[in-house]
Amino acid sequence: MSTTSPELRSRSLLRTEAQTRAAALTVHDVLVELDLRDPAADTFRSRTTLQFASTDQESFVDFQGRSLLAATLNGEPLHPGGWQQGRLPLHGLQAENTLVVEGEMAYSSDGEGLHRHVDPADGRTYLYAMSFLDAAPRWFACFDQPDLKASYRFEVDAPADWTVLGNGPSAAGAPGHWTVSPLRPLSTYFVTLVAGPYASVHAEHDGIRLGFHARASLRAELEAEAPDMVTVTAQSFDYYHRLFGVRYPFGEYHQAFVPDFNAGAMENPGCVTFRDSFVYRGRATELERGGRASVIAHEMAHQWFGDLVTMRWWDDLWLNESFAEYMAHRCCTEATRYPIWTEFGIRRKHWGAVADQSPSTHPVAGNGAADAVAALQDFDGISYAKGASVLKQLAGYLGEDVFLGGLRAYFERHAYGNAEFAELIEAWTAAGAVDLPAWAEAWLRTAGMDTLDVAPAPGGTSVVVTGPGGTASPRTHAVTVGAVDATGTVHEVADLALHDRSAPLAVPADAVLVVPDAHDATWAKVRFGPDGWSGVARVLPRLDDEAVLVVVLNAVRDAVREGSLGAATALDLVCGSLGRVQSEALLSVVLGFAASTLAGPYAPVGERAARLARVHAVAREVLAGSPPGSDRQLAGFRLALASASDTGLLQGWVDGHDLPEGLVLDSELTWGLVRRLVSLGGDPSLVEQTLARDASSAAAVHAARARASVPSAAAKQAAWALLMEPSDRSAYEVYATGEGFWVAGQEELTEDYVRRYFAEVAGTARFRSGWALGRTAETAFPALAATEQAVQRATETLQTELAAPLRRALVDGTDQLSRALASLRRGD
Ligand SMILES: [Zn+2]
Numbered sequence: 001m002s003t004t005s006p007e008l009r010s011r012s013l014l015r016t017e018a019q020t021r022a023a024a025l026t027v028h029d030v031l032v033e034l035d036l037r038d039p040a041a042d043t044f045r046s047r048t049t050l051q052f053a054s055t056d057q058e059s060f061v062d063f064q065g066r067s068l069l070a071a072t073l074n075g076e077p078l079h080p081g082g083w084q085q086g087r088l089p090l091h092g093l094q095a096e097n098t099l100v101v102e103g104e105m106a107y108s109s110d111g112e113g114l115h116r117h118v119d120p121a122d123g124r125t126y127l128y129a130m131s132f133l134d135a136a137p138r139w140f141a142c143f144d145q146p147d148l149k150a151s152y153r154f155e156v157d158a159p160a161d162w163t164v165l166g167n168g169p170s171a172a173g174a175p176g177h178w179t180v181s182p183l184r185p186l187s188t189y190f191v192t193l194v195a196g197p198y199a200s201v202h203a204e205h206d207g208i209r210l211g212f213h214a215r216a217s218l219r220a221e222l223e224a225e226a227p228d229m230v231t232v233t234a235q236s237f238d239y240y241h242r243l244f245g246v247r248y249p250f251g252e253y254h255q256a257f258v259p260d261f262n263a264g265a266m267e268n269p270g271c272v273t274f275r276d277s278f279v280y281r282g283r284a285t286e287l288e289r290g291g292r293a294s295v296i297a298h299e300m301a302h303q304w305f306g307d308l309v310t311m312r313w314w315d316d317l318w319l320n321e322s323f324a325e326y327m328a329h330r331c332c333t334e335a336t337r338y339p340i341w342t343e344f345g346i347r348r349k350h351w352g353a354v355a356d357q358s359p360s361t362h363p364v365a366g367n368g369a370a371d372a373v374a375a376l377q378d379f380d381g382i383s384y385a386k387g388a389s390v391l392k393q394l395a396g397y398l399g400e401d402v403f404l405g406g407l408r409a410y411f412e413r414h415a416y417g418n419a420e421f422a423e424l425i426e427a428w429t430a431a432g433a434v435d436l437p438a439w440a441e442a443w444l445r446t447a448g449m450d451t452l453d454v455a456p457a458p459g460g461t462s463v464v465v466t467g468p469g470g471t472a473s474p475r476t477h478a479v480t481v482g483a484v485d486a487t488g489t490v491h492e493v494a495d496l497a498l499h500d501r502s503a504p505l506a507v508p509a510d511a512v513l514v515v516p517d518a519h520d521a522t523w524a525k526v527r528f529g530p531d532g533w534s535g536v537a538r539v540l541p542r543l544d545d546e547a548v549l550v551v552v553l554n555a556v557r558d559a560v561r562e563g564s565l566g567a568a569t570a571l572d573l574v575c576g577s578l579g580r581v582q583s584e585a586l587l588s589v590v591l592g593f594a595a596s597t598l599a600g601p602y603a604p605v606g607e608r609a610a611r612l613a614r615v616h617a618v619a620r621e622v623l624a625g626s627p628p629g630s631d632r633q634l635a636g637f638r639l640a641l642a643s644a645s646d647t648g649l650l651q652g653w654v655d656g657h658d659l660p661e662g663l664v665l666d667s668e669l670t671w672g673l674v675r676r677l678v679s680l681g682g683d684p685s686l687v688e689q690t691l692a693r694d695a696s697s698a699a700a701v702h703a704a705r706a707r708a709s710v711p712s713a714a715a716k717q718a719a720w721a722l723l724m725e726p727s728d729r730s731a732y733e734v735y736a737t738g739e740g741f742w743v744a745g746q747e748e749l750t751e752d753y754v755r756r757y758f759a760e761v762a763g764t765a766r767f768r769s770g771w772a773l774g775r776t777a778e779t780a781f782p783a784l785a786a787t788e789q790a791v792q793r794a795t796e797t798l799q800t801e802l803a804a805p806l807r808r809a810l811v812d813g814t815d816q817l818s819r820a821l822a823s824l825r826r827g828d
Contacts, residue, residue, distance in 0.1 A: 010064050010086025012373040013134065015313055018145040022312075024056035025143060027150035029182070032140045036158045036195060037176070039116065039125035045069075047102040048141040050150075054093040061088050062137035062144040064113075065103030072100045086137055101141035109260075110731050110772040113138030114193070117259040117730070121217035121696050126196035128258040128273055132266055133314070134372045135770070136188040146187045147312045147418040154180035158195055165194040165213065165254050167270045183251050184269065185416050187310050192268035194256045201226040205234040206241075211254040214279045217696065221279045222257070229255065232293045232336050236300045239335035240327070244304055245408040246415070255296070259697055260730045262771040264295050267302030267324070274299075281698055282668030285631035287584040290338035297336070298328035309414040314375030315367045316421050318444070321379070322364060322387020326395075329388065343585040344385070345520045345550035350589075352385030353525070353558060356449050360811045364390055365421050365444040376770065377808045382447075389523040390443045396478050396521070398433050405431035442474040443523075450475055452498070452516035454529035460504030463496065463516045465524075472500070482518025483511035484535075488542030490518060513539050513552075520547040525562075526555045533565060533573075540577040549581070553590050560602065561819050566828025567602035574598070575614050579621035584635045587622060591615055591639050600744055601786040601820035608744045609645060616643035628662025637663055641672050650677040654686075667694050671702035679709035679743050697730070704733040708740030711749055716741070720753060723780045724760045726767040734772070738779025747784065754785045758793040761810070765803040774805030781813035786820035 028051045035045035043066055050061070064086040071078040073090055074097055082089040088101065107116035107127070112135035117126045129139055136144050156164050156178045164170050166180030167190070173179060180193070199219035203210045203226070210233055214222040233253070241247055250270035261275035278292045305327070306320035325348070333339045355361060362378060364387045369375035395403045406428030414423065421444075425436050448468030455464050463481055467473035481493040485508065493514070494505050507514055513535035516526055528535055536552055543549055556573055559565035574594045581587055599611035622636035637660060644650050652658045654673045656665060665673075670690060678684050687706045691699055708719035722729060722737045742750060761777050768776060782790060794814040802810065 010062070010134075010137070012371040013062075013145060014371045015315075015369065018147070018313060020056075021059055021143060022145065022147045024059060025052055025054050025148060027052040027143055027148050030140075030142070030150045030152045031155065032152065033155045034140075034157070034193070036127065036156060036162075039127070039159065039196075043104045043106050044114065045102070046105045046140050047100065050099045050101075050141070050143075051097070052099070052143075052150075053096050055095075057091065057093050059090045059093060059143075061090060061099060061101060061141050062086055063088050063101055063103060063141040064137040065105045067104045068101070069104060070100070070102040074098055088141070099141075103141070105139055108138065109728065110768065110770070111260050111262040112770055112772075115258075115260060117215075117697070119215050119217050119259070119697060120700055121215075124197050124216060126198065126215055126259060127193070128195070128256065128261075129191070129193040130262070130266060130273065131191050131268075132189045132263075133376050133770075134189070136191060139193075140191075142188045142191075144188045146189060146310050146314070149185035149187050149310070149416065149418070151182040151184075152180075152186055152191055153182050154178070154193065156180070156193070156195065159197075161197050162195055163198050163200065163213070165198075165211070165256065165271050167192060167250065167268055169251060184249060186269060190266070190268045190307060192266070192271050192273060194254070194258065194271060194273065198256065203230045205230070205237060208237060208248060209252040210234075211252065212257070213254065214257040214276055215259065218257070218276065218279050218281075221281060225279055228289060229292070229296060232296050232332075232338075233300070235335045236297045236331050239331045240300060240304065243327075243404060243407075244411060245404075246304065246308070246411045248300075248303055249308055249415070250303060253300075255299075260732050262731065262775065265299050267299045267306055267320075269303060269307040272299045277698070281696070282666035283634060283664065285584055285634055286338070287343065287588065287631065287635070290332065290340045290343060293332050293336055293338045294328045294340050294343075297331040298324045301327035301331070304411060308416065309411060310418045312418040312420050313369070314372060314378075315369045316365065317375060317378060318365045318383050318387045319419070319421065319424065321383045322391055325384045326388035326391040341520070342546045342550060342583055344388070345547070346553065346585050346589045348381070348385040349389060349520075349523075349550075350554055350557060352381030352389070352523075353449065353554070354561070355381040355812075356386055356447065357561070358812050358815045360808055360815075361447045363445045363447045365440070373770075373804050377804055386523055393443065393478055393522055394439070397439065398428065402428065402432045406433065438474075439476075442476075446474065449523065449525050450477070451525040451527060452477065452479070452522075453527040454514045454516060454532065455501075456529070457504040459506075461507045461514055461529075462504055463498060463502045463514075465498055465500055475499070477517070477522040477524060479517040479522050480519045481505060482515040482545075482548060483507050484513040484515060484539045484543065484548065485510045486512050486538060486542075488539050488544060490515070490543075490545045490548050492518065515548055515551055517551055518545075518548055520550045525558050526551050527559070528555070533559075533569070537573055537576070540573055541580070543577075544582075546583055546586070549583070549586055553586065557590075557593055557597075560598070560823065563819065563822050563826065566826065567598045567823055568828060570594075571598045571611060571614060575618050579618045579625070582632065584631055587632070588635050588639065591618060591622075594618075595639070595643050597820075601784050601817065602823050604824060605747050612643050612744065613645065616640060616645070619643055623660055628660070630662075633660060633663060637669070638672060641669070641676055644676060645680060647677060647680050647682050650680070651682065667696075667699070670694075671699070671706070675702065675706040675709055675740065678706050679711065679740075680745075681711055684710045684712070684715065697732075700730070701732045701736045704729070705736035705740035708737040709743055711743070711746050713749070716750060716753065720756070723776060724756075724764060731772045731775070734776055735779045738776060738781075741780060742782055742784050744784060750782075754782045754787075754790050755793065757782050758790075758797045761806060762797070762800065762802055765806060769803075770805065773803060774809050777806050777809035778813065781809060783813065783816060786817055786824055788821065791817050791821055 164178035168183035257276035265274040305323040410427040619639035626633035
């Protein structure tokens with residue numbers, strides 16, 4: 001039998017459906033047989049045999065093939081006509097059942113399901129599977145929900161020169177025939193497969209076999225980067241083993257760096273997939289290596305938080321993400337050579353703060369996601385950065401013994417199963433936590449940010465807490481109050497458990513600025529009292545304390561967005577002080593903000609070039625003041641080229657003239673220069689010339705970004721077609737096209753596309769879904785168009801029917817536009 005699904009769109013699983021199915025079914029063993037021998041074909045054959053018990057007579061299995069070839073339940077053929085919206089109904093279930101589903105499945109090009117990439121460097125084909133969040137049925141039939149774990153065996157036929165990896169140990173029998181053996185029970189969302197002529201580096205640590213894999217064209221880069229990654233992986237295993245009291249349970253540990261990957265990485269047990277930009281093609285700085293270390297440590301933390309103990313339903317996804325984020329930062333800082341709390345503060349916390357003040361904000365925990373697609377929208381800065389900050393507070397509140405004691409008991413009790421928020425609270429309470437439900441209600445189940453401000457008080461200075469919108473806050477903040485004197489020296493004033501308003505604090509007489517959270521320890525907006533910004537202006541050029549710098553610079557950015565600090569004033573503060581800052585994280589992020597925001601939507605169109613020139617001058621100051629060959633020099637150069645307006649200067653750098661001493665122009669820097677140069681009206685054929693010398697897939701992405709930046713009607717039209725119409729381009733090229741499209745200085749040329757964006761974006765849901773749909777809408781959003789008309793169009797579009805990922809992208813984008821417009825209206 002061969003049937004093509006009459007309804008291509010699958011239906012998102014409702015939480016209530018998941019509960020009913022989990023109550024009835026127990027899945028034992030799953031065998032997946034895949035025929036991948038012809039990687040040039042559009043489809044592959046997938047045959048799944050599921051052994052499961054049922055207490056109900058009726059249920060359904062998820063299957064999203066291109067066609068259904070055969071299906072039998074307990075040996076009886078199933079009627080193919082029932083297959084609708086990605087579900088195949090099952091009738092007459094018995095106590096024990098065998099279900100076989102065979103179909104023709106489509107390879108994906110959007111990074112979900114079984115993704116296929118042909119490497120332009122050598123024409124070889126690479127596959128990897130991404131089952132998250134509900135993409136597993138795109139490559140095998142399954143009961144797709146986190147709490148129906150099963151044991152998986154894979155039998156895979158592939159070309160003879162391929163390597164096949166999965167969650168369990170894999171081995172080739174006959175040439176090209178691979179078996180991936182079951183090791184531990186797995187949830188569907190983290191079942192994976194990596195297959196292709198991958199290059200590999202192996203190592204071993206503490207009895208765990210480690211594998212690192214990337215496309216063959218990245219072999220040299222993989223080999224160069226492997227020692228650092230082996231070290232970080234080994235140190236992280238030691239750290240987590242010490243902390244969690246349960247050893248890593250999934251056998252070998254493979255880390256595969258795969259093409260076109262949407263997220264940073266995915267925590268598939270035993271076989272983590274990463275975006276392959278982590279295998280650096282150009283020179284990478286310590287900040288970037290630290291960022292990679294944090295992703296490695298994050299996915300390793302998931303082996304416990306998520307993989308060993310899995311949330312029952314998606315609304316508890318903070319049990320995965322907040323913990324992995326928090327643990328990774330602790331682990332890197334305490335166990336590796338990458339101290340990364342500064343980067344967390346300036347980049348990740350700002351990301352979370354923007355989300356927590358957007359109309360789309362939600363509590364960290366218990367969002368009650370009604371279906372799987374709704375849950376995907378909560379993978380944002382709240383679930384990651386806010387959740388991690390809150391856990392940092394919790395660890396301090398409970399003390400290390402109770403915090404870790406509770407976690408260990410939780411792992412032991414729920415190993416290889418599923419758990420909920422309440423069960424973790426129970427474990428902590430059993431370990432000695434007091435009043436935890438009230439604490440959790442205030443921090444984890446209440447959305448929005450408190451504000452910590454400074455106020456004069458009789459006999460001193462008080463720190464005052466207010467909740468969102470000026471309400472009373474139920475939260476208590478553990479903070480250290482600091483005072484900064486005119487030399488930029490920070491003095492600790494008091495450690496507080498702050499609720500409502502502190503008692504008057506004795507602040508040193510020479511204090512110029514009082515900082516309510518000098519260690520950047522809590523989750524709150526910080527302000528500095530009635531004359532706070534003048535104090536900031538005085539101390540900022542002399543401040544070296546990184547935690548205080550993070551707090552002050554986050555407050556500057558937040559106050560601009562909130563409307564309590566003018567963008568021009570903020571630019572003065574940033575440009576007057578950043579040139580001497582040493583931290584690469586602070587430099588890159590805050591000067592990046594100045595260029596993209598203060599000189600972008602928050603600047604009147606006529607002033608954007610002049611403001612960008614000021615940012616460029618600071619970047620040149622950084623460049624001139626950095627030792628040759630240093631990371632700081634490289635960071636300064638990147639900022640300088642991105643903010644340059646002098647095509648002669650850029651052309652000289654492209655040609656290798658006048659480069660700063662010690663700076664080597666690698667392919668990544670070259671692409672940065674080319675993109676900026678063509679966006680300023682430089683010769684667009686430079687893109688194709690550069691591409692002719694660099695045939696990698698990374699180059700194809702750079703070229704897409706650069707082409708979209710070219711200031712001509714034809715270039716914009718071609719780029720627009722890629723964004724709004726179906727094509728065979730990789731998702732990365734589409735995102736890069738969105739990133740390159742809107743350029744300050746091209747407002748007139750792109751004006752009509754603002755209207756077109758809102759008219760056309762809903763239509764992209766016809767041919768994109770999931771990550772790709774939301775991410776494309778986000779990158780193509782006209783963020784520079786801070787006009788009344790654009791905000792009105794955006795608001796009208798939001799009143800129409802929109803797919804969930806589009807709605808989220810538009811809600812957030814519109815909020816940003818409205819804030820910029822309000823700032824422009826105030827004219828400050
Ligand atoms: Zn994660």
